[in-house]
Amino acid sequence: MNAFVNEVLKLVYRRRLLVAFLLPTILSLGLGIFAYSHAALIKQSENWRPSIQLQLNSDEHMLPLVPSSQIRQAQNQIQVLRYQLAHNVSSQSTGPAASDATGISMTLVFPLVLIILGGDIISSELSDGTIKGILLRPLGRRKIFVSKFLAVLVIALLIRTYTDMLGYLISHCLVGGWLSFSTPVLMGDDIVNGMVNIAGLHVWPYWAFILLGYALNAVTMFSVSCVIMLISTVIKSPAMAVSTCVITFLVGGLLDQWIPWDGLKYFPMSNLDLVAQVTGASGAGSIGLFASLMTLIGFCVPCGLLAYWLFVRRDFSV
Amino acid sequence: MVSWLIGYSSEEILAYEEFFGGATLVLTVSDVTFNTRERKIIHNVSLNIDHGECVSIVGINGAGKTTLLKIICGILKPSRGTIRISGWDIESQEMRAKRNLGYVPDTSQLPEFLTGGEFLLLVGRIYGIDLHAYKQALFREACSIGLGDGLRKLIKTYSLGERRKLSILSAILHRPSLLVMDEPTNGLDNSSLTVFFDLLANLKGEGVSILVATHSVEFTRTISDRTLVMVNGEISASNLYGYEGAEFV
Numbered sequence: 275m276n277a278f279v280n281e282v283l284k285l286v287y288r289r290r291l292l293v294a295f296l297l298p299t300i301l302s303l304g305l306g307i308f309a310y311s312h313a314a315l316i317k318q319s320e321n322w323r324p325s326i327q328l329q330l331n332s333d334e335h336m337l338p339l340v341p342s343s344q345i346r347q348a349q350n351q352i353q354v355l356r357y358q359l360a361h362n363v364s365s366q367s368t369g370p371a372a373s374d375a376t377g378i379s380m381t382l383v384f385p386l387v388l389i390i391l392g393g394d395i396i397s398s399e400l401s402d403g404t405i406k407g408i409l410l411r412p413l414g415r416r417k418i419f420v421s422k423f424l425a426v427l428v429i430a431l432l433i434r435t436y437t438d439m440l441g442y443l444i445s446h447c448l449v450g451g452w453l454s455f456s457t458p459v460l461m462g463d464d465i466v467n468g469m470v471n472i473a474g475l476h477v478w479p480y481w482a483f484i485l486l487g488y489a490l491n492a493v494t495m496f497s498v499s500c501v502i503m504l505i506s507t508v509i510k511s512p513a514m515a516v517s518t519c520v521i522t523f524l525v526g527g528l529l530d531q532w533i534p535w536d537g538l539k540y541f542p543m544s545n546l547d548l549v550a551q552v553t554g555a556s557g558a559g560s561i562g563l564f565a566s567l568m569t570l571i572g573f574c575v576p577c578g579l580l581a582y583w584l585f586v587r588r589d590f591s592v
Numbered sequence: 593m594v595s596w597l598i599g600y601s602s603e604e605i606l607a608y609e610e611f612f613g614g615a616t617l618v619l620t621v622s623d624v625t626f627n628t629r630e631r632k633i634i635h636n637v638s639l640n641i642d643h644g645e646c647v648s649i650v651g652i653n654g655a656g657k658t659t660l661l662k663i664i665c666g667i668l669k670p671s672r673g674t675i676r677i678s679g680w681d682i683e684s685q686e687m688r689a690k691r692n693l694g695y696v697p698d699t700s701q702l703p704e705f706l707t708g709g710e711f712l713l714l715v716g717r718i719y720g721i722d723l724h725a726y727k728q729a730l731f732r733e734a735c736s737i738g739l740g741d742g743l744r745k746l747i748k749t750y751s752l753g754e755r756r757k758l759s760i761l762s763a764i765l766h767r768p769s770l771l772v773m774d775e776p777t778n779g780l781d782n783s784s785l786t787v788f789f790d791l792l793a794n795l796k797g798e799g800v801s802i803l804v805a806t807h808s809v810e811f812t813r814t815i816s817d818r819t820l821v822m823v824n825g826e827i828s829a830s831n832l833y834g835y836e837g838a839e840f841v
Binding site for chain 2: 283406
């Protein structure tokens with residue numbers, strides 16, 4: 275416990291915590307305000323059906339003009355709108371909109387937060403030699419590694435909680451009125467041959483969506499932390515370690531938007547936004563929640579174990 | 593065997609009996625050899641240090657002094673031989689041995705982003721020392737070696753001497769039974785040296801054993817109870833105060 279507290283204190287003393295809190299506050303909050311406000315506005319509007327109908331008509335009308343690369347996505351959107359009208363669900367709003375916001379933050383903002391916290395957590399001590407001083411103390415290497423890993427993960431989870439709560443609070447204060455926790459959220463992760471399977475769409479209460487989203491985001495952050503620890507253990511230069519983390523996650527996470535190759539959906543960094551897999555927001559690129567989880571965990575957990583093994587066995591005397 | 597020792601391993605009981613059962617050895621180095629691929633650095637070194645004893649190791653550069661200290665502290669693994677600190681084996685009972693050890697390396701690699709006080713707080717926490725309760729005493733001790741105000745400064749602004757003082761302070765924070773220091777007088781001015789010698793005398797008075805690798809004749813004459821000369825990885829003689837003679841330098 276003392277080793278864990280020490281690692282947290284080091285992050286505090288390095289002023290990393292402040293930056294790590296500020297970044298999601300500014301970026302994710304802005305997105306959150308937009309998404310939640312949009313959701314709450316639609317919910318507040320008693321007459322939401324005409325707007326959905328209008329959007330459906332427009333989408334159907336525009337379908338022949340949609341480029342072939344985006345045709346599946348447009349067809350999926352039409353299917354979802356039809357489902358909403360048929361099942362009286364106005365949550366075009368809550369679910370996908372909120373998950374869009376958290377999705378962007380899970381793909382971009384939170385990897386960055388984790389990199390700020392842990393990108394050089396080991397490499398900085400390797401490069402300035404302070405790791406030798408730590409190893410002289412009665413702390414096992416295993417304890418040192420685990421305490422560093424937990425410090426990064428626990429703080430990142432706290433920041434996630436803080437960001438979610440602040441986003442919820444501010445957006446609904448701005449809109450006026452609170453979004454009910456029983457508001458229905460449209461869920462659907464059943465994609466067959468790139469098309470939404472309408473039979474697979476279902477409705478969840480908002481509270482369940484929040485809990486599921488938090489759990490899935492925690493899995494993503496755990497996975498990202500594993501890879502960051504590996505990079506920080508292998509690369510001795512802090513600047514190089516942080517750069518490698520940035521390239522791995524931020525560039526890796528955006529690859530599927532830049533390169534039109536179907537195989538990229540099996541790339542671990544394309545699966546950071548697990549919530550999108552349950553809301554159907556990932557569209558044609560979806561491989562389903564289970565496959566997405568397995569892709570992410572199957573790559574990242576071995577990275578964490580390798581980092582642990584390397585740290586425990588590494589010769590720090592030189 | 594006393595009844596409350598039941599539950600401990602035979603090795604731990606042996607260590608306990610060796611430590612409290614009459615023997616007063618704080619450090620036991622037995623036949624330690626350290627080789628690299630290229631050459632033999634330490635050759636069959638044996639060394640014992642009693643409670644409250646101060647031993648200096650002197651010798652020319654490259655004689656193997658720092659390597660020996662690193663082996664004693666568990667930073668390097670010996671090719672052969674054993675090291676026990678307060679009865680605990682530095683390899684198989686590493687954590688217990690390290691609880692009884694304080695080490696001041698030749699180059700103080702301290703975290704630059706912390707203040708001196710913050711650094712000591714973190715070190716204290718590792719040993720389970722409640723520094724808030726111990727704050728006054730710590731500040732007095734820091735003041736006594738001229739580091740009182742320095743505790744509020746960032747370590748990156750420290751001079752070489754201040755770094756050395758902080759390093760020493762962090763090594764004795766938990767009152768180890770063995771304090772190992774590598775060239776501790778480097779970077780200390782004359783007034784600091786006097787204060788430093790007083791501090792070491794006090795530590796000896798408290799029963800802390802001290803092992804020092806040094807080039808300082810003043811240190812060996814003022815503080816040391818015993819001086820060992822190291823040549824080519826072997827301890828060649830002891831109690832040679834005039835080690836700086838032509839045959840070694």
